Amino acid sequence: MPSSNLNGKHFEVVIIGAGMAGLASGIRLGLAGKESIILERHNASGGLNSFYSIDGHKYDVGLHALTNYVEKGTKGTPLTKLLRQLRIPYEALDLSPQVQSRIHFPSCELVFKNEFSHLESQVAEQFPNEIDGFRKLVETIRTLDAFNLGNQFISARATIRSYFKNPLLESMLLCPTMYYGSSTEEDMDFGQFAILFRSLFFEGFARPLNGVRTIIKALQDKYRSLGGIRKMRCGVDSIVSENNSVRHLILDDGAIITADKIISTAGIVETMRMCNNSSPEVEDNIGRLSFTETITLFEDQPKALGWEDTIIFFNTNDAFHYKSPDDDLVDPRSGVICLPNNYAYPNGQNLEHGILRITALAHTEDWFKLDPEQYKIKKEFWFNHLQSVALKILPNQSKSPHTLPSKIIAQDMFTPKTVHRFTGHINGAIYGSRDKVKGGETHLDNLFIAGTDQGFLGIIGAMLSGISMTNLHCLKD
Numbered sequence: 001m002p003s004s005n006l007n008g009k010h011f012e013v014v015i016i017g018a019g020m021a022g023l024a025s026g027i028r029l030g031l032a033g034k035e036s037i038i039l040e041r042h043n044a045s046g047g048l049n050s051f052y053s054i055d056g057h058k059y060d061v062g063l064h065a066l067t068n069y070v071e072k073g074t075k076g077t078p079l080t081k082l083l084r085q086l087r088i089p090y091e092a093l094d095l096s097p098q099v100q101s102r103i104h105f106p107s108c109e110l111v112f113k114n115e116f117s118h119l120e121s122q123v124a125e126q127f128p129n130e131i132d133g134f135r136k137l138v139e140t141i142r143t144l145d146a147f148n149l150g151n152q153f154i155s156a157r158a159t160i161r162s163y164f165k166n167p168l169l170e171s172m173l174l175c176p177t178m179y180y181g182s183s184t185e186e187d188m189d190f191g192q193f194a195i196l197f198r199s200l201f202f203e204g205f206a207r208p209l210n211g212v213r214t215i216i217k218a219l220q221d222k223y224r225s226l227g228g229i230r231k232m233r234c235g236v237d238s239i240v241s242e243n244n245s246v247r248h249l250i251l252d253d254g255a256i257i258t259a260d261k262i263i264s265t266a267g268i269v270e271t272m273r274m275c276n277n278s279s280p281e282v283e284d285n286i287g288r289l290s291f292t293e294t295i296t297l298f299e300d301q302p303k304a305l306g307w308e309d310t311i312i313f314f315n316t317n318d319a320f321h322y323k324s325p326d327d328d329l330v331d332p333r334s335g336v337i338c339l340p341n342n343y344a345y346p347n348g349q350n351l352e353h354g355i356l357r358i359t360a361l362a363h364t365e366d367w368f369k370l371d372p373e374q375y376k377i378k379k380e381f382w383f384n385h386l387q388s389v390a391l392k393i394l395p396n397q398s399k400s401p402h403t404l405p406s407k408i409i410a411q412d413m414f415t416p417k418t419v420h421r422f423t424g425h426i427n428g429a430i431y432g433s434r435d436k437v438k439g440g441e442t443h444l445d446n447l448f449i450a451g452t453d454q455g456f457l458g459i460i461g462a463m464l465s466g467i468s469m470t471n472l473h474c475l476k477d
């Protein structure tokens with residue numbers, strides 16, 4: 001007997017997944033007076049960008065930084081446009097801007113802030129022979145029609161290289177952009193690079209004091225106020241088709257429901273598996289990039305330890321490699337250090353404890369092969385290893401280069417296995433499949449893809465994807 005009470009029900013639109021894309025899609029439908037239901041397999045909304053508590057300590061997954069930050073009312077920018085499309089007031093996100101961030105390579109550092117001129121002056125200072133090329137590249141990025149859904153893949157590496165003589169600057173610009181949104185190894189699409197470059201450097205970083213909860217609450221409240229229904233612990237097991245259309249959906253509890261249209265944010269390969277329509281070509285598109293992340297809560301504020309940056313994108317060699325590690329569980333050569341305390345929160349407020357998060361590339365398959373004991377041992381090993389890498393990059397007043405110079409209150413770590421468990425993404429692939437479905441269409445005429453695998457990545461990107469795919473496929477008429 002199905003426990004969801006949905007058996008036999010019909011909806012105008014069913015949305016699979018209550019992540020950023022699914023919630024944004026539901027709001028657009030609600031604003032247009034359409035009846036929708038969001039089905040989520042997990043017990044919390046947010047998907048890749050969620051939160052949890054252990055022993056009374058709150059942790060965010062995702063959200064180092066909300067990209068695309070602009071001040072209220074800045075016209076023509078993605079954040080302003082998306083808030084207008086969702087009819088959510090700017091204040092609801094409670095955003096505070098970053099202090100400053102850094103791209104750290106052994107022989108060079110570039111500091112950047114939410115004002116683009118800061119990065120430009122850093123490039124002029126560190127790479128005086130490249131500043132003209134940099135300005136030309138910036139102009140190309142500024143004028144590119146990067147959101148055109150018909151754009152073909154153009155190599156970002158080759159394009160950037162054509163502007164510079166020094167490969168170091170190419171690597172330094174690719175490191176943050178690839179970490180914040182490349183689903184492909186070693187290179188990325190130039191259009192995607194341009195979208196990320198704008199969102200990181202032309203616009204900037206911000207964070208709500210209460211983290212990702214604030215963003216999820218704003219979306220959930222809006223969806224609920226429009227009459228939208230959200231069913232948690234209610235996964236879609238399979239999608240049954242007839243004559244090139246979805247006939248019905250079978251839920252995990254066996255309930256059968258029907259819908260005029262279905263928007264899936266679960267991923268393209270994951271959705272094809274639900275349709276029983278996988279093939280070697282489809283499976284070949286499974287994402288190969290995942291991360292592991294350490295999270296440490298400690299007694300002091302980072303500033304008291306001399307740690308002033310918000311985000312540090314680091315690389316310990318001058319050449320930058322962005323790929324699934326060849327021969328180990330983690331590639332500690334590069335990564336991202338995030339200090340969520342280092343945002344300019346209002347009225348001197350801050351997080352109760354210092355927080356240090358270290359993200360690095362992780363093997364997408366080998367973490368799944370470990371038995372529980374080995375998994376625990378390897379997690380502990382890599383936690384300590386990544387922490388000592390980060391302590392070499394952060395200003396470190398400690399006598400021991402391996403010891404955090406503050407009393408540790410709690411710590412945790414996630415791996416690709418954790419990502420898979422809580423989001424269903426095969427291999428725990430953070431940025432989903434390699435080849436995106438830019439138009440959102442599938443082999444079935446009423447089933448559409450939105451979110452990570454449609455191609456707009458990150459928190460803002462996923463919401464924009466939910467909005468644009470819903471506008472295009474459900475609201476055009």
Ligand SMILES: Cc1cc2nc3c(=O)[nH]c(=O)nc-3n(C[C@H](O)[C@H](O)[C@H](O)COP(=O)(O)OP(=O)(O)OC[C@H]3O[C@@H](n4cnc5c(N)ncnc54)[C@H](O)[C@@H]3O)c2cc1C
Pocket residue numbers: 016017018019020021022039040041042045046047048049061062063064065066067234235236237265266270291293359419422423424425430450451452453457458459460462
């Ligand atoms: C560690 C980490 C750090 C990040 N940092 C940042 C950052 O600082 N800034 C930034 O902009 N982005 C960041 N991101 C990326 C960002 O979180 C994602 O790009 C974005 O949240 C993707 O949203 P989505 O809705 O497309 O997909 P998802 O969040 O994956 O949502 C899909 C949802 O579908 C559900 N689902 C799957 N299968 C089924 C099924 N069969 N039935 C029902 N439900 C199903 C899943 O449980 C999930 O909730 C980070 C991600 C991670 C993991």
